[in-house]
Amino acid sequence: MVSMEDDTSEPGEARFVALKAVVDHLVAPPEEQWQSFQQLFHARFLKEGEYFIRVGEPSEYFGFINAGLVRFFYQTPRGTEFNKSFSQENQFMGAYSAFLTNQPARFNIQALEQTHMLIAKISPIIRLFNQHPCWEKLGRLLAEQLYIKKEQREAEFLLDDAETRYRHFLEHYPDLENRLAQYHIASYLGITPVALSRIRKKRKS
Amino acid sequence: MVSMEDDTSEPGEARFVALKAVVDHLVAPPEEQWQSFQQLFHARFLKEGEYFIRVGEPSEYFGFINAGLVRFFYQTPRGTEFNKSFSQENQFMGAYSAFLTNQPARFNIQALEQTHMLIAKISPIIRLFNQHPCWEKLGRLLAEQLYIKKEQREAEFLLDDAETRYRHFLEHYPDLENRLAQYHIASYLGITPVALSRIRKKRKS
């Protein structure tokens, strides 16, 4: 991963390498377009436990993770938390749907590890969409990816029991198993830590 | 709704009115672009119970519904069905994610009423994306809408019990309550008809 000690230095170097690689791979923007895109980003660092966005706040920024791990989670009125997803290195993240619908965020985003990001205001990014079709395409591809992931998850909730969902989680995110506390995994699966513990015990035998 | 008796007449009239209105509202294509878009569509009719796509088939076509109602549903290995969503008049429908991932469809699409549609092959539509940015934008907007809907549904499965999900369904789709059999609603909510019947009884008192 890119080293990120200094969050105030000028753009154009190490911290943009990963972002450029991802964007190039998706839409291959011409150089001058990349420049106007890159200009919109600046570095941001989150300590473990720190929030990127909280329920009820307007969704202004989104980000690209250079290093670290964040979780997205809902809260019930009684305070129970439900993890909705995780984002890690080389992934975009933000309350995109909240921005699109112009509503306050309905979930929190919180760093689970020290997290180094590049962030940008969403509205100037959206303005880029009209400036060159490659950005419109980037928007489309990201929305499609989000949709595919959600559809997958919907299928699992409808078709699979908790044990099967856990097995799929392990297959799909083998690295996350070790980076996440078990109660975070349980919450993602839609069950309690108690139930997950039972499932784990059953699987070992 | 548009009358649709004759499915073989030339394009350019009544049956394209609704589609044009929706597309104009979303992306306002220039006239010659609309022409090349419209050319890709032709009429298709589904009898009640007929399938638009089945699990395992490649996803070649998608459609726009002029009149009628279809359901999307998964099947468990043991044959139980789970409705994933419904589409009705003035909505697009198809196994879009299956097309994007180049995989066979993972769910069925079946008409619940006589359904009049305009359908087009997906691949020439995708080719249009590079021809004019308005189509890229249309793709983005539709993917965004799909995503927002799925995220909503994910939140409900995580946060709400079956009774609350039923209440939201009634608020959100008041018209569908009467057009759908109760076991289809139950299936959409992720519960059995028996459980839905219990909930309805409880609500009446």
Add this chain to the structure above:
DNA sequence: GAATCGCATTAAACTAGGTTAACAACCATG
């Protein structure tokens, strides 16, 4: 090295919803 904190495990009692089956209401059809 003792005390504390956060997390995983286990057990016991409980509950939402599933499963099965019987029955009633409502059609369509011959």
Add this chain to the structure above:
DNA sequence: CATGGTTGTTAACCTAGTTTAATGCGATTC
């Protein structure tokens, strides 16, 4: 009219997962 097919309701029993609480245990802090 009788008959059968389809849908909704109800009841009895079953099960996956919740809730609460106690126990253990490794990591930090004093």
